[in-house]
Amino acid sequence: xxxxxxxxxxxxxxxxxxxxxxxxxxxxxxxxxxxxxxxxxxxxxxxxxxxxxxxxxxxxxxxxxxxxxxxxxxxxxxxxxxxxxxxxxxxxxxxxxxxxxxxxxxxxxxxxxxxxxxxxxxxxxxxxxxxxxxxxxxxxxxxxxxxxxxxxxxxxxxxxxxxxxxxxxxxxxxxxxxxxxxxxxxxxxxxxxxxxxxxxxxxxxxxxxxxxxxxxxxxxxxxxxxxxxxxxxxxxxxxxxxxxxxxxxxxxxxxxxxxxxxxxxxxxxxxxxxxxxxxxxxxxx
Amino acid sequence: xxxxxxxxxxxxxxxxxxxxxxxxxxxxxxxxxxxxxxxxxxxxxxxxxxxxxxxxxxxxxxxxxxxxxxxxxxxxxxxxxxxxxxxxxxxxxxxxxxxxxxxxxxxxxxxxxxxxxxxxxxxxxxxxxxxxxxxxxxxxxxxxxxxxxxxxxxxxxxxxxxxxxxxxxxxxxxxxxxxxxxxxxxxxxxxxxxxxxxxxxxxxxxxxxxxxxxxxxxxxxxxxxxxxxxxxxxxxxxxxxxxxxxxxxxxxxxxxxxxxxxxxxxxxxxxxxxxxxxxxxxxxxx
Numbered sequence: 428x429x430x431x432x433x434x435x436x437x438x439x440x441x442x443x444x445x446x447x448x449x450x451x452x453x454x455x456x457x458x459x460x461x462x463x464x465x466x467x468x469x470x471x472x473x474x475x476x477x478x479x480x481x482x483x484x485x486x487x488x489x490x491x492x493x494x495x496x497x498x499x500x501x502x503x504x505x506x507x508x509x510x511x512x513x514x515x516x517x518x519x520x521x522x523x524x525x526x527x528x529x530x531x532x533x534x535x536x537x538x539x540x541x542x543x544x545x546x547x548x549x550x551x552x553x554x555x556x557x558x559x560x561x562x563x564x565x566x567x568x569x570x571x572x573x574x575x576x577x578x579x580x581x582x583x584x585x586x587x588x589x590x591x592x593x594x595x596x597x598x599x600x601x602x603x604x605x606x607x608x609x610x611x612x613x614x615x616x617x618x619x620x621x622x623x624x625x626x627x628x629x630x631x632x633x634x635x636x637x638x639x640x641x642x643x644x645x646x647x648x649x650x651x652x653x654x655x656x657x658x659x660x661x662x663x664x665x666x667x668x669x670x671x672x673x674x675x676x677x678x679x680x681x682x683x684x685x686x687x688x689x690x691x692x693x694x695x696x697x698x699x700x701x702x703x704x705x706x707x708x709x710x711x712x
Numbered sequence: 713x714x715x716x717x718x719x720x721x722x723x724x725x726x727x728x729x730x731x732x733x734x735x736x737x738x739x740x741x742x743x744x745x746x747x748x749x750x751x752x753x754x755x756x757x758x759x760x761x762x763x764x765x766x767x768x769x770x771x772x773x774x775x776x777x778x779x780x781x782x783x784x785x786x787x788x789x790x791x792x793x794x795x796x797x798x799x800x801x802x803x804x805x806x807x808x809x810x811x812x813x814x815x816x817x818x819x820x821x822x823x824x825x826x827x828x829x830x831x832x833x834x835x836x837x838x839x840x841x842x843x844x845x846x847x848x849x850x851x852x853x854x855x856x857x858x859x860x861x862x863x864x865x866x867x868x869x870x871x872x873x874x875x876x877x878x879x880x881x882x883x884x885x886x887x888x889x890x891x892x893x894x895x896x897x898x899x900x901x902x903x904x905x906x907x908x909x910x911x912x913x914x915x916x917x918x919x920x921x922x923x924x925x926x927x928x929x930x931x932x933x934x935x936x937x938x939x940x941x942x943x944x945x946x947x948x949x950x951x952x953x954x955x956x957x958x959x960x961x962x963x964x965x966x967x968x969x970x971x972x973x974x975x976x977x978x979x980x981x982x983x984x985x986x987x988x989x990x991x992x993x994x995x996x997x998x
Contacts, residue, residue, distance in 0.1 A: 444893040453888065453932060456953060460927040707764040707929045709728050 439666040440652040445606045447613035451486070454598045458490035461596045462571050464712040469570030470596070473557050474498030474525060476513030477625060479575040479599055481616045482607055485521050486598050487573055489614075493522035496573075499564055501557045503629075504531040510628050513620045520617055526564075530556045550629030554590025562593075571595040579604040579643060582650055583676070584683020585635065591627075592686060603647040641672065649676055716963045717852045720745035720753040721937040721948065723956040725926030728762035731772055731797075735760060735780055738795060741957055742787050748959045752792040752852055756924035756937075757824075757860045757885040758808065760797040764928045769838045773800035776818055781811065788813040792852060796859065796883045798839075799823065805840040810857045810883050812850065820848045822857035826865050832887065832931070835861075847875035853964055860884040869911045873977055878967050879918035880911070886923050888932040897952055901934045913944040916970040916977060918962055925955055942970035 462470060470487050474480050480498075487496045500514050511527075518525045534553055538544050544552075561572045574594025576586050578601055586592040599607060604625070611621045625635040625643070636642050649668055652658040653676070658666065663673045689701055698704045722741040727733045738755060745753040757763070760780065761772045774780050774797050784793055792814040799809035799821065808824040823842025827835035845868050847856040856872035863869060863882050872880055890899030908919045918941055925935040937950040939960050948960035971977065 444891075446891050446893050446895060449891055449896070449898075453891070453953070457927055457930065457932060461930065705766040706768060707728060707766060709764070709927075709929050710768065711729055712727075 440648060440656070440658065440663075440668075443603050443605050443647050443651045445602075445609045447610050450602070450606075450610060451489070451614055454486050455490040458487055458573075458596065458598055461709075462491065464709065465571065465595075467569060467571050469495040469497065469568055470573040471497040471499060471561055471564045471568060471570040472573040472575060473561055473591070474500050474514040474518065475575075475628065476500075476510035476517070476620065477628070478611050478616060478621050478623075479577055479607055481513075481517040481620050482611045482614065483573055483575045483598055484517060484523055485611075485614045485616060488521040488523055494524070495570070496521075496523040497564065497568060497570055498523050498525040499561060500525055500527045501530050501560055502527070503529075503534060503553055505631055506628055507631075509623075513617070513623075516617050517620060520615065528560050530560070546630045550627065550633075551587045551590060553629055554587035554627075558590050558593045565595075573598070575599055577602050577604050577607050579647055579650060581687060582654065582683070583639065583646070583679045584686050585639060586686070588686045603651060604643040605647045608643075640675075645672075646676060649673065650680075653677065654680075715965060716961055717751040718749055718959055718961050719920055719939060719948075720748060720750035720957060720959045721920070721922045721939070721950055722753055722755045722759070723922065723935050723937045723950045723954075723958070724756060724759060724924055725955050726756070726759055726762040726924060728928055729765060729768045729772055730762070731760050731774070731780060734762070735783060738784065738793075739787065742791060742793065744957045745959065746791055748957075750791060750959050752794070754794040754881055754920055754922045755796060755883060756922050756933075757796050757810070757883040758798070759795050759883065759924070762928060763885040763924075763933075764931065765798065766834075766838065769798055769806050770800070773798040773806050775800055775802075776811075776821065781813075781818060784811070784813050785816050785818065789816050792850065794857060794881050794883060801840075806838065807842060808835065808839045808859060809842075810859050810881075812848065812855075812857060814851055819850065820846075820857070822846075822859060824859035824862060825868065826861040828861045832889070845871040845875075847872055847877040853878045855879050855881060857881045857883070860886060863907065863911070869915060873915035873917060874980060874982065877917055878964050879920060879962060881920045882922070884921060884923040885933060888934050897936060898934055901936050901952070905936070905938070908938065908940045909944045909946075912940040912942055913970075914976065916942040916967055916974065918942065918947075918964075918967065920962075925953055942967045 472483055484498055498518050502511055565572050572594045574597025576592050577599045580586045581600055608621055626633050664670050724737055742753055784795055794810055794812055796810045799807040810822045811818050812820040825842040827839050827841055829836035847854050854876045856877040858868050886900055888898045908921050912919045920939050922937045923935055924933045934952055935950055936952045939948040941947050948958055950956040950958045
């Protein structure tokens, strides 16, 4: 957390607000509505023991009934024992069903061929392995895959494309991490889960904030001013954010744009998907 | 003209792009409104089609003589209906239109003038822009129809009031935008509730505001339909976020009393406004 402490907190920009009772109600109706109109009644999600999937599970249980939410635990052999325990705690708190699918055999089999692979390659592979399991469980149970990526991660590109970023319906995508924390407390996610340092748990000792180089409260306040309130670079610096911090975060947002869009398609015809062939995702639903 | 009449607000959740299902939804609401002895039923903006149509606009569009509109005309024999759809013209333009259907016929079509095309909105890409703001004499009194964003332009309600409207009907598809701390609803809802009261009191008329509910592509619509009287009092408030069919009585004598107490419209100097508008339009000194 030393890096985070070097970033001066900006006092001249507003706090990231959260109206927990209203947001809770809206997200529960969002899940019920967007899932229901596809004809599905259930969702499946990866239950990591972290705060994001815990909150998503709680909201889904509220929206669809706990019996219609399947939490899938997908540990790798280096995953922390705490993570699994916390996932169980959350499942018990909200009354949802869980199942466990170990991913060690297939991950290890693959990396036997590439023993020098970096931690981030291994981490991305695990995230994508988990995605394929969730989509298979989706096919098995008829439940839609519920996303758990929050707005901070999505903006910073701090997620694996076609891995943990893949889902059908994502209730957390417009909530910054600090809002996820606040809403999780309000909805009754166990405090051991809310208060622990966030981690993707892809390797031993990994934490989001050490990997990112700044703390969530700092970056969320910056992103809120930059994205939601449209403060320009000079205004952000004048508001007290360190210039290097502003530039680093702005660059992360820009460089990760590809993760938030479909792949680039060469335009040849008169109507090209997502360019001049435009329909709502809910088209016909 | 009736001095008193009963209005029903059909706060529906349209099915995106499914006109047949939405027509069914209209029929059910009309049955309910009739049972409640309503004289008028108002549906939200694009009530027959849903909102985020994009390239689906031409596929769901209706001519004013289409079977769907004819069915609504049949249903209007004993209740006036304000319903909204994509209107296709003979020269293949598409308007975001609200229809005033009374005693078996479409009496008036309001084509949305101000098509929001900024931020999350993209209406000008798909719709042609309406060219009129008019009040009309209806079986219930003189009224104007303004669709959603139209009412965010103070000029439209000013024209409607000067054209003699005693009540303004506003079908809307207003999305949730900006959830703030400590508010019962989102920023958009609060702004609407502010202007509905301000306009009603300023111009001494009733505002009948009907918003939809439900989600489309993650965008929620906040409902909260309402009727505000010329004194700024809330006569009727539908729930936020949930479908509803609610009714209340409108007594036009309230407009009379308000206009006697504060004859602001009588005193309005149209010539002054025209002179100044002409000067401003010509880019003269400000």
